Amino acid sequence: MAQTVNNDPAKPQQRFEDLRGILHYVPQFRQKVFVIAFDGALMTQPGFASILQDVAVLQSLNIEVVLVFGARAQVRALAVKRGITLYNDDGMGRTDAAGIEIAVDAIMRQCNDLVADLTALEMPVAVSNALAVHPAGVIDGIDLEFTGRIERVDEETLRALLKADIIPILPPLGYDGKGATLRLNSDAVAVEVAIALQAAKVIFVAEAGITAADGTRLAQISVADAKEMYKAKDPKHDVSMLSKLRYAALACQEGVPRVHIVDGTQDEALLAELFSNEGVGTMIHGDEYQQIRKARASDVPALLSMMQQSVDEAALVPRTRDQIQAKIKDFFVLELDGHPIGSVAIHTYEEEGRRIAELACLFVRRSHKNKNHGRKLVAFAEETAKQRGCEVIVALSTQAFRFFEEKMGYTVTEPDALPSSRREKYDKSGRNSKVLVKALK
Secondary structure (H helix, E strand, O other): OOOOOOOOOOOOOOOHHHHHHHHHHHHHHOOOEEEEEEOHHHHHOOOHHHHHHHHHHHHHOOOEEEEEEOOHHHHHHHHHHHOOOOOOOOOOOOEOHHHHHHHHHHHHHHHHHHHHHHHHOOOOEEEOOOEEEEEOOEEOOEEOEOEEEEEEEOHHHHHHHHHOOOEEEEOOEEEOOOOOEEEOOHHHHHHHHHHHHOOOEEEEEEOOOOEOOOOOEOOEEEHHHHHHHHHHOOOOOOHHHHHHHHHHHHHHHOOOOEEEEEEOOOOOHHHHHHOOOOOOOEEEEOOOOEEEEEOOHHHHHHHHHHHHHHHHOOOOOOOOHHHHHHOHHHEEEEEEOOEEEEEEEEEEEEEOOEEEEEEEEEEEOHHHOOOOHHHHHHHHHHHHHHHOOOOEEEEEEOOOHHHHHHHHOOEEEOHHHOOHHHHHHHHHHOOOOEEEEEEOO
């Protein structure tokens, strides 16, 4: 059998580690509903075929996919071609009679092209009218005419399609009880469908990603942050991105655990966002995506594995399975999307009528360093120590003492600051670690 070899240096080779990483997610994604909404402008770009191939991969993993598409770019282009001035091109403002005619023509052509592309990939699809809509009416004194609002989602029809392994496609159009065609906002469509189907995720595949003021990617934001960004109407975000932030917040408030916004112009952005801990886009989360919890006995193998790199570099004292197991109640694990990526231990000592905490065994997986996880673990340890009635916290370090000094406000002190029982172990170890201390206010 002939084998294809990737000789293109621009195309990364698939590594076995990548496959193992993906396999972590497959069981938790299987039979879950993902609503994927992509901007219409992406359909005209060469990379759009790869986005649809990524959708095919998801379906092959028994993930139930619903597709929604935007049409802003196509509606605007057709209006220019016909010399029509639009009041609105994104389904949120006023749509007059000329505007709805443009929208229907552009969206139906777009829908036809999408069905053709998916059929070429041997994916069974069906265009669905599973939305019951009504006119948006008069808002701020303006009659929005042929702009619609979603009243109800026909959940049963969509679930029947999904059960038959058919991908439903929902265009940004709806039909009211009198047979009128109404223009809809595609982001609203995606979120209303996700809420009705109790989807696990909404993924907005956009023309661009979300970045911070310094240009770096915002990996995750809270619902409150998404609302604030929408209300602030930051000029660096166009109306399309502001719409996504608005509806992402709504989705999370109504029970959708996570909403992702990815830059659809990036290669493999969809799969990279879903099948890696850190992702490549921005996630708006309603639950605690990143959490620190008490360690369990079942975490011991993962703890030993994560610690080994630091032990090899002499940054951590070697610990056996039995040693960790004996102190398991002192250990806490930092999880990212359900996977342990770091840990910290908090030991408590009684010394002359006062309590002293020791921050120990602080580490973060190499693949997740420089992402503020260490700071979060230290801050958690300090807060936990306070709750235990400790007045000070100490830490021993051979290599990370600058981090404690410069980033976390610790001060290097003498070994005499250690509780007597801990000082004895310190002397016997011969590691000559720096001793750092911080008062807990």
